[in-house]
Amino acid sequence: MNYKKRQVLGFGGLLVILLSVLAAAAGFLYFNNESVNVDMESRYGKMKAASDLRSAFYALDSELGRLVNEDDDARIAARLERIEEYRRQSLERLMFAESLNVSAQGKARLAAIRLDYEDYLNAARSLTKEIAGGAAPAATEALAQTTEEGRAQLIENLDAFQAAQEKALEQSRNRTSEMTQFMLWAIAIAVPLLILLSALLMLWTIRGTTRSLRDVTDVMRGVDFNRSESLPRLRTDTNDEIGNIALSFNEMAESLETHNRNTRELNEELEEHNWIQTALAESSALYQNINSLEQLASTFLRKIVPLTGSAYGVFYIRREDEELKRIASYAGYPAGEPAETFRMGEGLVGRAAESGETLSVDDLPNHYLRIASGIGEMPPASLLLVPVRFEQRVEAVVEFASLAAFTPAQKRLVEQLMNTLGIALNSVSGRMEVDRLLRESQMLSEELQTQTEELQAQSEELQAQSEELRSQQDTLRGANSLLERTNIQVEEKNRLLEVVQRELVRNSEFQSEFLANMSHELRTPLNSILILSQILSEKDEKPLTGQEKDYASTIYRSGKDLLALIDDILDLAKAEAGQMEVTIEPYNVTELPHSMEGLFGEVAKRKGVGLDMIVEPDAPELIWTDGRRLEQIVKNLLSNAIKFTPQGSVSLRIGTADSESETGEPTLRLQVSDTGIGIAEDKRSLIFEAFRQADSATERVYGGTGLGLSICREFSRLLNGRIEVDSVAGEGSTFTVILPLDLRDEQQTETEDLFKSGYARPAIAPGISKLPMPSDQEGDLELFRDRKLLLVDDDARNIYAISVALENKGADIGIAENGREALDILESDPTYDMVLMDIMMPVMDGYETMKAIRSKPQFGDLPIIVLSAKAMKDEREMCLAAGASDYISKPLDIEKLFSMMRVWLSN
Incomplete structure (x- = not known):
């Protein structure tokens, strides 16, 4: 009813x-x-x-x-x-x-x-x-x-x-x-x-x-929209309006299930399509900056094997002899390496290459292949062999192995990737062919240059004969010469104007170059002073008297002070010119008070000034910054504080700044306070200028160069921080340095930049760090005895100082005063074990000399250590790029030089 x-x-x-x-x-x-x-x-x-x-x-x-x-x-x-x-x-x-x-x-x-x-x-x-x-x-x-x-x-x-x-x-x-x-x-x-x-x-x-309505309501409330493809149904056992509603609801549920099922299938198709298109777009970027087929194959497998859910991959390239050669593999290991080559039609790889069709193999036997991990091995469940075609010709075959069956989407992705891979293979092959032809062209160009030089020599002889003929035409030549001189003068004036303009633009570069050259000229004699004074103070045979050792120690300390002054001047010049580099690494801030206590504790005690080190509870333990620059800032601030505090106390306080940085990140606060002479308010702007102090009276009483605070300010800016001062004349001063806790996102270390450039080689050969390094005197004598070392330097003082130090170790020293002599010596006697190379030399500098040495195959592995007094930006990178094995700056730390030589001589 x-x-x-x-x-x-x-x-x-x-x-x-x-x-x-x-x-x-x-x-x-x-x-x-x-x-x-x-x-x-x-x-x-x-x-x-x-x-x-x-x-x-x-x-x-x-x-x-x-x-x-x-x-x-x-x-x-x-x-x-x-x-x-x-x-x-x-x-x-x-x-x-x-x-x-x-x-x-x-x-x-x-x-x-x-x-x-x-x-x-x-x-x-x-x-x-x-x-x-x-x-x-x-x-x-x-x-x-x-x-x-x-x-x-x-x-x-x-x-x-x-x-x-x-x-x-x-x-x-x-x-x-x-x-x-x-x-x-x-x-x-x-x-x-x-x-x-x-x-x-x-x-x-x-x-x-x-x-009836409750039955309808219960069913409708029980609908789970998260399972929209399986909706409940209403009973239709009543022939009334409720039954009609139930029938309509069931029809609607069926339609909705069909719609949701179609929508899900469409979404899956769209997701699959988007996934394939995204993968294709990402893979297109893989083929950039690829210079070899091996690099292309390895890069392709590293990206595509995980993308397709595979656990194993092999790349075979088709060679001119119609063989398929393995050039790359993914997740391979020695016990399970695949075959090196296949002939066309041989095995599944050869069959895929011959037929040009994708082969899929499922239900593999357990002994077919074992995919290894750190804790065990497992057999794959499915194989996929895909030919790579370019213009209807199979150029390669890529084989994938997966622990699960490949899905249709993964197969479609792989097949579509093969189209772009074929183009990339052809492009890389063409680029390799172009590079080969370019090298041949360069060789031919060099031969042509040689022939051109010979022809030029013949032309010069003919020109000399022509000059004799022209001398007979004095009147005409005189007029022409006058005209030419006039033109030359005009051109010379124009060139001078251009030179002046360039000089104005490069003024800062000349300043830096001048400082670098001055550094070289200062470091070169200073190098001899430090080495010889260190040798004297450590001399075992015929030891010096106590007073003589004091003399040698005084000479050594004075040289070190002079070196510190030179470094300060160069650091300031580099910072102002924007040429200073930072090395970002983890730095333990809590160790800073201990190191500063060791440096300044005795000085403060002798002066009668209290020295307090305070680490606040909120101070971070570890930050990412240039620890060397940070320590230089704190050293300069503590040195100034102790210097300008006749009596009272000096404190270093480490904590977290109350205000955040511009990026919203927390910051480190380093605060150096003293109870010294203080700074007048109208003099605060002067103290951060180079070579300036608050007034001339201060300079006369306390001494100093006026570089410390300038360097602190520049280093703070270099570390993306700032320095603030709060001082009252006669009461003391407080210098506060605010630095970010993490510079990794803003800077890269010098070493990372060097290796990313692609032009430098590691300063230490792989595996050398694992070799034993003798540290005792007998070990050094055994290691250096009868070693032939070639010292290349144009300064007799350096030659003498370094030769004495090395001869005391039992080494056999050869000397060259410029790069040309060094090449001649190596040509005549290629048995040298190591070359110690200066950079700034007459006739041929160190860069050209190292390039010439490395160009000769017999000297490809000869260790070359650069001893440079040139403090220029990227000096280390330039030396390593020119062929140096390692680098050390002058004035030399002789023990550091010996340690570096031990590494290379042991190797």
């Missing part, structure tokens, strides 16, 4: 019952009202008729009584008329009563009344005649007596009739009351039954509807 029928049946039945009850009640009321009306009209009419009849009879009887006693004729006549009128009225009312619908008993009673009334009227008529005729009173009285007897009988009957009508009226009223009482009881019983029946009908209707 559908919802509409159930509603119609329920509420329709309720309405029918209600209408039935209302109709029954209305019918009963109508019937009762009609019955009452009928009874009232009938009974009341009958009672009124009886009453009227009785009244008329009484009036008639009363007039008769008066007539009997009346003696006036006139009044007798009047009374007779009234008696006649009353008689007539009595008859009319009797006839009216008889015309009413009465019961049989009533009719009998009316018949008796009529008989008695007629007897009475006859007697009354006789009486009136007697009285009208003048009869004797005795006769009249007898007649009146007769009339009185009839009157009594008539009144009795009238009373009986009226009593009967009153009784009937009372019975009718009782019946009406009983019927009303019955109706009230019926309504009292019918209304609860009607309410109960209505409630049952409503409950049946609502329960059936809500049960």
